[in-house]
Amino acid sequence: MGLSSSERATRQSALAAQLAFRRALLDVSDSTRRLSGEFSRLQAPGRGLGGGHSVFLRYVDYGARQLRWMEVQLATATRLTTAASQVEDPDMQLALLRLAGPRLEATLLGSLLLSVWLDLLHLADAVCTQHFYSVERMFADLGRWQQRLEPAMTALSSLEPGQVEAAARDVPVLVGHLSSEFTATLQSARKGAESVAKVLVLKEALEALSLLSALKFSLPSVPPSAPALLGVGLVVGGDGVMVGTRLVVSAEWVEMMRHLVRAGVLSFPVVSAAVRIQAGQVMLAQAHGELPRGVREALGDGPEVRGMRVTGRAGAGMNDPPRHHVLPKEFRAWFEKRGFTGELDIDQFCVEMERANHEAIHGGGNWKLGRQWPGEWNRMIMEALHEAEVTAGRMLTRNEVLDIVAGRMKRYGVPMEFTRWRGP
Incomplete structure (x- = not known):
């Protein structure tokens, strides 16, 4: 009562951002809960990774440690969201959400990377349990993959907006690399299965472990001999963002991200990275390019949003x-x-x-x-x-x-x- 139209619009925008932020928190929290359950299973004595090979526990523990900082930041972001809902001024509400934004950004990308790491652990579990792959070789592979993952995880856990955005630009390329490594290891394991019966056992083992929680989105790599596929991009359909005929993210997710990007709570590079990862190899191969214009607009990117991110003198390389x-x-x-x-x-x-x-x-x-x-x-x-x-x-x-x-x-x-x- 008694509010002008601009004041009502400001309050409605702040409320929409709060609701979107809460939904995004729930989405990421659901992912971390699933990850927690899977890491616990892989840590189980005698029934864990590779049929209980203790040599692999360090890699499971690594994932569990990463998960802990994500859970702490999700809890903190939840408390900041609650504080935002309790103040009257809508601009202060948005300001508090922006304090929580880097925490959500870090955990969103971190959970995607951790899902990929879990897929790699599942693969190691399947091929080593069935003796389709050398334990020593798999141990070395996991060590190499962890080294590739570590810089991004360190940048995300810092919560520094600049480091998080820089990591966001690199994460799709990293996921693409790990996806290729996953495929190569799987092909080696299949060669190690000497008979049709063993191949079927490997297939059943992979399916039983519910592999590809993250990498299932990966499309086949674009072969050099098929230039027609290079034009495949994301488009916006009635049900969300599509790549070809495959649904990448839902319309509800698009609307949720639109509110958060336009309110300055989440940065577009982070949202763009999440879309690219779920779109698969076609978009991972174009990780440093731009999303199609229609997709950028659907997710809330625009000149006025990019203008909010101008860092002034400090952004030009001068003193903070x-x-x-x-x-x-x-x-x-x-x-x-x-x-x-x-x-x-x-x-x-x-x-x-x-x-x-x-x-x-x-x-x-x-x-x-x-x-x-x-x-x-x-x-x-x-x-x-x-x-x-x-x-x-x-x-x-x-x-x-x-x-x-x-x-x-x-x-x-x-x-x-x-x-x-x-x-x-």
Whole structure:
């Protein structure tokens, strides 16, 4: 009631982004739960990988360790999403979702890579259990594949937006390489099956293990002798994004990603990587090219979205701009008493500003003199918060603090794009 059309649109957009983010979290959480169950099975004594070959346990443990950081980040992203739903200001809601965005991006791509790793472990389990492949050779293969996987996993677990986006650009190529390795190993195992009966046993073993949870999306590699296939690309159909006649992702997934990309919660390179992986070898071979225009538009990519990602002076290779604590760090203890701890401590609420703007809101280059100005940021924000507590007759909640801060940020023209503090 009483809202203008633009205000209603802003609130509706924030609500749509929240709902989409929750659905995306559930999707990735379902994947990690499945992965957890499979790793537990492979770790089972006497019944695990390769019929209980302890030499392979290090590779199963590696997958389980990667899964743990993903589960932690999913839990953190869930708490940030809950916090976003509890504040009134829609811009602050989106700002909190953007804090959670890199965590979802990292776990989305990480779970896809971990699914590929699980497929490789399943393959090792099948061929070694049936003695179709040398245990020593498989051990070496897994070590080599892990080395290929490690840099991407390290970049994703860092949660640094720049590293996550860089990894996103490389992940489709990595999945394509591992898919080719999978195929080559499977062909070697089939050659090791000397009779038709053994081939059938191998086939049944692979099917029983429900292989290809991730690699099942891989189309056959495009042969050089078939140039007609090189034109195959993604198109948008009524049921979602298609490659040829195969459904890659559903219409619901497309709509969910559209909201999150356009709201600046997820980056388009990450979403693009997920589509390429599920589209298979045809698109993996074009990993550094662009998705077809219709697909990019369907997923929310556009000039205004790309413009949101401009990094200014720092993006041009110059020194990083100052990071301004929106919640004054000299009052850290005051904010901690009001719930700003953990993933919502005050170091999460920093914004990058040009040095001149940063000095301006603090009253000039000399902060001691600046504090004498009533409009100086730290002085102004703390006076507003203390006054609100006096009026309420109680301690403010974290969400009430955020709503007050959001209003002052708009008044001062401070961008509501939070980033973590990187200082000492």
